[in-house]
Amino acid sequence: MADFALELLNLTCTFRSRQPGLPAYTAVADTSLCIRAGEFVSVVGPTGCGKSTLLNIGAGLLAPTAGEVRVFGERLSGINRRAGYMFQSDALMPWRSALDNVMLGLQYRGLPDSQARAQAQAWLERVGLGDFGDRFPHQLSGGMRKRTALAQTLALDPDIILMDEPFSALDIQTRQLMEDEVLALWAAKRKAVLFITHDLDEAIAMSDRVVVLSAGPATHPIGEFTIDLPRPRHVAEVRSEPRFVELHSQIWSVLREEVLKGYQQQLSKAA
């Protein structure tokens, strides 16, 4: 059993509405998802389907209404200490320089500042920002901020990496560059990754396994695909391989209906 790094078992998450009278909203219903140690799993689904909710539960930031989370076989309560989380939006502290941001987690762990600084500098160099340690986040480009956030997360050497659409705000070139870098870093350390995205191309290009979620509310997995493309991969090149195209059309046929359903729901909600 312990070869699973992260197990989400029969999770249900219901949000009570703040305004009395409105019905409670079930974001995730009876969902199970297990990730082996060293496995790269992507979760795709239409917008607003509760992907982030799932990730927050796995991180321990959110307690599920029902079900349980196991981390390397142990039941999780509180923050998931073995996981690193890369957020969709900027999570860097604007008042700390890039280097100070990267060393933050190490400082929290009680490492002496000099050691933390040296390790943080090494990580900055690994993501190609060795000379930018003294810059503040607002002085960095979007891509550089993402690299800093990546270094910040990886500096703690987590066994599980949770990523919530980390590259959705980047332009396409920067994005492919960063995807390749993440793949290279992952290949070197082989951590378990749970990667949330709405971009099917990105999901197939990077993962060992792609899980498709249904449209919300009461999201649950409706399909699971093993991606048997050979590694190492380059995200820009792998897209033209016949096997990639085949997988893409297979998964898209499942996803398409959910995307349309999700869109209809958004229309009726807006009306």
Add this chain to the structure above:
Amino acid sequence: MNFWQRIRPQDGNLLPWQLGVLLVFLGVWQLASRDAQLAFFLGEPVQVAGRIWSWFLPWSVAPNALFPDGLAGMADIYRHLGVTLLETFLAFGIGTLLGLVFGLWLALAPLASAILDPYIKAANAMPRVILAPIFAMWFGLGIWSKVALAVTLVFFIVFFNVYQGVREVSPVVLANARMLGASHRQLLRTVYLPSATAWVFSSLHTSVGLAFVGAVVGEYLGSARGVGYLILQAEGTFDVNTVFAGIVVLTAFALLLDGLVGRIERRLMKWQPRQGETDRL
């Protein structure tokens, strides 16, 4: 026409024009004060300048056309100015510290803030200058009654800003810090406090100004020292020139304090994006 083209107001010659406005103002004032009755109420710029000279400089001036009685070089304002500035700094320091502590506490204890909410609103709405007589009774006519008055002014500015600052900490930054393993204490030190400090700094200009106002108003309402006291004394003898001189000195020092705050702010808040800076880099 050509001449006008050269001297008309534009970006390059703002300073001469600004000085020109001052000179015209002083000139009109001086002309108006040739009428003895007007001079009684409006004062006389030359006399005001003479007053400031005597306050600040130790050199006497012999009787001349401008000053028929000559000018005594007293250099006696420093004691008063020192007291007023001491009150200002004390009030600013104490008020900021109290505001920071209470702001952090209430923002992180929602229940306490819900209970105290109406009283905070009431305390803020109250015209606090009215507390001056009470403080005079409690703390006497020395500096502490003025400090207390100014503290009540500074406290609420800082308090509300810290309260706001803590409440508006980005939830993502907070979640990120928690994921990186921050304890409650570390969250307070590395997330809430820096975030609140940013808000304190944005209110610094206002709170330094108010600390000054509190100190001077406190002195004006009853004291034995300070610039406010000088103005009060002068008013008692209908010495309008000295009142104006006091106003000029206070204004100059308010500007000086504001500039000082601006410098400190620029040094400490360099992590904040300023307009145009991102273009330059």
